Amino acid sequence: MPGLVSCPGGLIVIGILSLCVVHISSEIWSNEVSDVQYGSLGSSVTLTCGGAQHGSPVHWRHNGSTVRFRHTHTSNGTLILHNTTRSMEGNYSCHNQRGVLLQTIRLRLGHSPGYLNVSCRVPSHFIIHCFWTQRVTTHLPTNYITTYSVNDERAQHCKQTSMDVNECTINNHEFWKPKCLVNITEVNPLGSNSTIIYVDVQKSMKPHAPEAVTALEVPGESTRLLVQWNFPQSWPVMAGLPLKFELQYKPVGSNYWSKLETEDTSAQIMDALESHLHHIRVRAQDALINYSQWSEWSQVVQAQPWSDPLVTAEVTTDEPFDFPIFPSTFPVRATEKSPDLPPSENGSLGLLITLGLFVAVMVAVVSSVTTLLWIRNRRRDNVTKQELTSMVKMKSLPV
Ligand SMILES: *[C@@H]1O[C@H](CO)[C@@H](O)[C@H](O)[C@H]1NC(C)=O
Ligand SMILES: *[C@@H]1O[C@H](CO)[C@@H](O)[C@H](O)[C@H]1NC(C)=O
Ligand SMILES: *[C@@H]1O[C@H](CO)[C@@H](O)[C@H](O)[C@H]1NC(C)=O
Ligand SMILES: *[C@@H]1O[C@H](CO)[C@@H](O)[C@H](O)[C@H]1NC(C)=O
Ligand SMILES: *[C@@H]1O[C@H](CO)[C@@H](O)[C@H](O)[C@H]1NC(C)=O
Ligand SMILES: *[C@@H]1O[C@H](CO)[C@@H](O)[C@H](O)[C@H]1NC(C)=O
Numbered sequence: 001m002p003g004l005v006s007c008p009g010g011l012i013v014i015g016i017l018s019l020c021v022v023h024i025s026s027e028i029w030s031n032e033v034s035d036v037q038y039g040s041l042g043s044s045v046t047l048t049c050g051g052a053q054h055g056s057p058v059h060w061r062h063n064g065s066t067v068r069f070r071h072t073h074t075s076n077g078t079l080i081l082h083n084t085t086r087s088m089e090g091n092y093s094c095h096n097q098r099g100v101l102l103q104t105i106r107l108r109l110g111h112s113p114g115y116l117n118v119s120c121r122v123p124s125h126f127i128i129h130c131f132w133t134q135r136v137t138t139h140l141p142t143n144y145i146t147t148y149s150v151n152d153e154r155a156q157h158c159k160q161t162s163m164d165v166n167e168c169t170i171n172n173h174e175f176w177k178p179k180c181l182v183n184i185t186e187v188n189p190l191g192s193n194s195t196i197i198y199v200d201v202q203k204s205m206k207p208h209a210p211e212a213v214t215a216l217e218v219p220g221e222s223t224r225l226l227v228q229w230n231f232p233q234s235w236p237v238m239a240g241l242p243l244k245f246e247l248q249y250k251p252v253g254s255n256y257w258s259k260l261e262t263e264d265t266s267a268q269i270m271d272a273l274e275s276h277l278h279h280i281r282v283r284a285q286d287a288l289i290n291y292s293q294w295s296e297w298s299q300v301v302q303a304q305p306w307s308d309p310l311v312t313a314e315v316t317t318d319e320p321f322d323f324p325i326f327p328s329t330f331p332v333r334a335t336e337k338s339p340d341l342p343p344s345e346n347g348s349l350g351l352l353i354t355l356g357l358f359v360a361v362m363v364a365v366v367s368s369v370t371t372l373l374w375i376r377n378r379r380r381d382n383v384t385k386q387e388l389t390s391m392v393k394m395k396s397l398p399v
């Protein structure tokens with residue numbers, strides 16, 4: 001995937017680098033209602049009845065009814081749930097012997113953070129945009145600590161614009177050093193896990209597609225088209241950084257794009273096909289780093305070269321199609337126009353027909369000869385049979 005930096009190799013490094021920062025999680029969630037308890041799915045979870053007096057028995061309810069899961073009820077009032085599943089989430093309340101509510105605990109079950117799928121895009125020299133998805137669905141409230149460091153310097157924040165969307169953006173008004181480490185740490189009540197990916201800024205540079213592409217006819221010029229576009233908005237034009245553009249065009253229906261390269265934001269197609277509608281698209285690449293990524297293609301626009309209104313009709317009907325340039329483009333036309341086929345093809349067709357006729361004649365001759373022979377044999381057989389029977393009859397006749 002060009003332009004994306006996914007870092008499977010980095011994951012091994014992360015295994016070593018990830019630090020268990022459980023203290024962070026306790027800081028973050030300690031403000032929450034004290035009676036929310038988090039547990040790890042599949043493990044055993046122990047619920048403690050806070051208000052229980054030592055030694056006095058308590059009973060537990062789940063979502064208001066008796067606890068129906070496999071559990072252990074200890075004498076000191078704790079409830080131990082085994083092999084927890086998500087249906088064991090909910091409200092647990094403990095009551096004393098007289099039924100008085102002592103405490104309610106809301107249990108939430110999930111997984112501790114795993115590694116993340118992190119990708120980063122570099123749409124210009126001054127922006128790195130990273131986004132990620134969980135590889136392990138944790139089912140738990142989650143925060144992300146997002147940092148980056150350039151050249152092993154002190155870590156700085158990768159700004160998260162919205163806490164709901166898993167993405168962050170690095171803005172910097174210096175030129176990027178080529179080496180940038182992005183550290184996305186997922187933190188939830190059960191733990192934390194850091195995913196670190198290495199971004200090669202220059203290799204990953206992939207501008208956004210050129211914008212506002214337009215194509216116009218050039219009055220008086222039947223094979224020209226004038227194409228114009230804008231730099232992508234995210235490109236720092238003010239910084240004077242050049243982009244190069246590739247423009248591609250083809251007559252509608254053709255499979256082959258012709259191309260032009262330029263560092264301008266306009267170009268003239270000089271060899272458009274007269275009176276044909278063309279498809280045109282443009283893409284961009286950093287002009288200084290030739291191993292950086294090409295942008296996606298812009299939207300395709302359509303345009304047809306200027307044609308003289310007085311001769312248009314004649315031109316469109318009589319203009320022979322330009323076979324040498326677009327060889328396999330219009331195969332249908334080639335068959336429609338079979339009388340115009342080049343002589344070599346005509347010759348081979350003639351040869352084929354002659355061969356076919358010859359074979360047909362041979363087959364006819366051979367089969368008729370065979371039939372004749374067969375009929376003759378048949379007749380002879382019949383004759384001999386008749387002779388025999390008549391002889392037998394004659395013999396059996398009383399003399
Ligand atoms: C659990 O308790 C919370 C608040 O104490 C309440 O909003 C929620 O509806 C309860 N859920 C169930 C299933 O009883
Ligand atoms: C209650 O008993 C269980 C074992 O029966 C023990 O693991 C737990 O620590 C005890 N809890 C308290 C609050 O004494
Ligand atoms: C938990 O479930 C697994 C299989 O799902 C089973 O092998 C294991 O014995 C169970 N453990 C307990 C404590 O029930
Ligand atoms: C208890 O309520 C929680 C939601 O609070 C729900 O997820 C769980 O399935 C409920 N369980 C039972 C047994 O009612
Ligand atoms: C991070 O997640 C991976 C699995 O995705 C796990 O193997 C590793 O132990 C986790 N690290 C920590 C510190 O939890
Ligand atoms: C993470 O990315 C890998 C490959 O890039 C993919 O196979 C996997 O399904 C992704 N996981 C998630 C949870 O998106």
Ligand SMILES: *[C@@H]1O[C@H](CO)[C@@H](O)[C@H](O)[C@H]1NC(C)=O
Nearest residue numbers: 017019021145183185194196
């Ligand atoms: C990644 O960020 C976390 C949270 O800020 C930090 O604890 C961890 O040390 C960082 N890892 C590296 C390799 O910088």
Ligand SMILES: *[C@@H]1O[C@H](CO)[C@@H](O)[C@H](O)[C@H]1NC(C)=O
Nearest residue numbers: 285287288289290291292293
């Ligand atoms: C980039 O330019 C260098 C020389 O300037 C050339 O050797 C190399 O092949 C080019 N790479 C690409 C991908 O065009």
